Amino acid sequence: MFRALSRARMILPVVAFCVAYAVLAMFVTNSYHQLTLTLVAVWAIFGLSWNLLSGMTGLISFGHAAFFGLGAYTVALLFVKLGLTPWAGIPVAAVLGGLAGLLIGLPTFRLRGHYFALAMLAYPLALLNVFLWLGHQEVSLPLIRERGWAYMQFTDQRVYILLAIGLLLATMIAMRVVERSRYGLALTAIKQNEAAAEAVGIDTRRLKLITITASGAVAGMIGGFHAVILLVVTPEAVFGMLISAQALTVAMFGGVGTVWGPVIGAVVLIPLGETLHAQFGAVLPGIQGVVFGVAIVAVILLAPEGVYWKVADLLRNRRGTRAATPAAAVTASAGTVALGEHAPARTPVGPGAPAILQAEGVSRAFGGVKAVQEVSFSVRQGEILGIIGPNGAGKTTLFNLLNGFVRPDAGRVLLDGRDVTGLPPNRLCRLGVGRTFQVVRPFARMSVADNVMSGAQAADSIDEARALARAAMERVGLGGLIDERAGTLSNLDLRLMELARALAGGPRLLLLDETFAGLGGPEVEKLLGVIRGIAAEGVTVVIIEHTLHAMVRLVDRFVVLDHGAVLAEGLPEEVTANPAVIEAYLGSKWSARAGD
Numbered sequence: 065m066f067r068a069l070s071r072a073r074m075i076l077p078v079v080a081f082c083v084a085y086a087v088l089a090m091f092v093t094n095s096y097h098q099l100t101l102t103l104v105a106v107w108a109i110f111g112l113s114w115n116l117l118s119g120m121t122g123l124i125s126f127g128h129a130a131f132f133g134l135g136a137y138t139v140a141l142l143f144v145k146l147g148l149t150p151w152a153g154i155p156v157a158a159v160l161g162g163l164a165g166l167l168i169g170l171p172t173f174r175l176r177g178h179y180f181a182l183a184m185l186a187y188p189l190a191l192l193n194v195f196l197w198l199g200h201q202e203v204s205l206p207l208i209r210e211r212g213w214a215y216m217q218f219t220d221q222r223v224y225i226l227l228a229i230g231l232l233l234a235t236m237i238a239m240r241v242v243e244r245s246r247y248g249l250a251l252t253a254i255k256q257n258e259a260a261a262e263a264v265g266i267d268t269r270r271l272k273l274i275t276i277t278a279s280g281a282v283a284g285m286i287g288g289f290h291a292v293i294l295l296v297v298t299p300e301a302v303f304g305m306l307i308s309a310q311a312l313t314v315a316m317f318g319g320v321g322t323v324w325g326p327v328i329g330a331v332v333l334i335p336l337g338e339t340l341h342a343q344f345g346a347v348l349p350g351i352q353g354v355v356f357g358v359a360i361v362a363v364i365l366l367a368p369e370g371v372y373w374k375v376a377d378l379l380r381n382r383r384g385t386r387a388a389t390p391a392a393a394v395t396a397s398a399g400t401v402a403l404g405e406h407a408p409a410r411t412p413v414g415p416g417a418p419a420i421l422q423a424e425g426v427s428r429a430f431g432g433v434k435a436v437q438e439v440s441f442s443v444r445q446g447e448i449l450g451i452i453g454p455n456g457a458g459k460t461t462l463f464n465l466l467n468g469f470v471r472p473d474a475g476r477v478l479l480d481g482r483d484v485t486g487l488p489p490n491r492l493c494r495l496g497v498g499r500t501f502q503v504v505r506p507f508a509r510m511s512v513a514d515n516v517m518s519g520a521q522a523a524d525s526i527d528e529a530r531a532l533a534r535a536a537m538e539r540v541g542l543g544g545l546i547d548e549r550a551g552t553l554s555n556l557d558l559r560l561m562e563l564a565r566a567l568a569g570g571p572r573l574l575l576l577d578e579t580f581a582g583l584g585g586p587e588v589e590k591l592l593g594v595i596r597g598i599a600a601e602g603v604t605v606v607i608i609e610h611t612l613h614a615m616v617r618l619v620d621r622f623v624v625l626d627h628g629a630v631l632a633e634g635l636p637e638e639v640t641a642n643p644a645v646i647e648a649y650l651g652s653k654w655s656a657r658a659g660d
Contacts, residue, residue, distance in 0.1 A: 161284015
């Protein structure tokens with residue numbers, strides 16, 4: 065019953081909007097205004113296709129016109145050359161758009177940041193020149209006088225509006241389902257931190273390929289429909305820079321990462337652009353491009369996250385929903401973090417305990433710099449192992465070698481005696497290896513529960529993922545903050561949230577990268593209690609940390625790195641009294657303290 069109500073609450077606003085839009089369209093008799101209403105839905109769908117890839121994964125695409133243009137030319141050429149009706153041509157355009165997305169994604173996802181964005185820009189420009197070279201400077205769809213409906217041609221232009229609204233309704237519902245699914249949560253995890261997403265078991269490359277395929281299919285479909293509306297296709301009109309810019313602009317103006325954002329952007333910008341073009345196009349050519357440029361500048365200055373998020377924040381403030389201050393957030397967690405401090409006492413791990421993880425002669429160089437040099441050590445099942453060393457000692461590189469983010473030049477990594485050298489992080493996660501990162505990058509507008517759910521990749525359903533996330537939050541003391549927005553959390557609670565995300569995957573071995581970074585003394589004490597509690601439950605912990613006074617009270621053994629090599633290994637009291645360690649890392653202040 066609850067699930068049915070939740071789905072109804074998710075879909076009903078979309079249905080209500082589309083029905084209201086259709087009713088409005090029925091009273092419009094001016095043909096130009098009818099075309100504008102159709103184009104609003106077209107560009108909203110195109111913006112949603114861009115939003116699926118770029119808004120939900122954070123991979124900015126400047127080349128979505130490639131899929132749009134392929135769809136338009138597919139429908140037009142199939143109609144002109146083979147006499148195939150657009151009713152069949154548009155599904156073919158969607159398939160070709162999806163295939164194009166897959167083929168483009170295979171090489172392009174090897175790139176990151178602005179390199180990815182620039183590479184995507186090259187595809188529509190290349191296709192524009194290809195179609196010019198093929199001689200398709202202009203393809204006109206023939207008018208069918210008899211049985212025009214069989215070729216998607218209607219005398220009443222309002223039929224096109226209804227068809228466009230139907231496509232918009234289907235696309236919006238599909239996007240809403242994606243938003244609330246495990247697939248959508250995984251995309252959000254990629255957006256907030258792709259490395260962390262890999263570490264919690266998400267096969268990011270496969271997921272991105274699926275996403276660009278789906279995004280390309282939607283763009284190809286609506287590009288084909290656009291050709292039917294205008295009855296003419298030219299390379300500049302479907303592959304040009306303005307086409308990709310419109311998809312990006314309507315999404316950014318309305319709100320990136322939300323279903324309603326592209327719709328809001330299209331409803332506001334398309335009528336404005338079309339009206340100005342009709343009034344001043346002859347005097348000021350390219351006035352539509354000016355409109356989109358001004359819209360981008362305005363949204364950057366006034367609502368950087370888009371109109372949707374700006375309005376949502378204003379409504380939230382009006383209702384008196386006040387974000388918790390950092391001090392309040394710490395207080396909220398403090399009562400439950402204490403649970404970790406009262407965890408059952410750990411039984412010391414003896415030297416005969418089986419090894420869960422082993423590094424054997426692991427080495428890695430970057431250019432001429434040897435970051436890790438023939439490092440060998442083992443982690444016993446159930447123990448807490450600390451890895452320390454001065455800055456530049458190779459600690460994080462070693463973690464990346466153990467966790468699959470970097471492949472060693474030499475040596476191997478064993479998990480339960482099995483060689484896992486070179487396995488990607490998502491595979492290692494499924495084998496029971498979890499990890500946190502030094503820099504916490506939450507999705508600020510999502511709830512704590514949704515942030516943690518991205519780590520529950522072992523779950524078979526969204527309900528099981530939600531249960532695993534709730535249990536993980538209770539384990540670290542965030543049970544009282546489940547519905548809070550991550551953007552309101554203190555540094556301590558953000559650290560606990562990342563720890564819960566790693567625990568939601570059910571790891572047997574947990575790699576913690578500078579978990580105490582940025583925390584004060586009382587906060588460190590609370591987090592120490594949580595980690596002890598996790599270890600008392602049988603989870604093996606390996607931790608990198610600079611806060612030595614906390615580490616000596618937490619770990620069972622130390623491994624000390626210096627210049628990428630193992631300098632010392634042993635019990636805390638042995639390592640902190642080792643003259644070589646004191647000279648290389650601890651310094652004279654610790655040496656004097658140790659001598660007292």
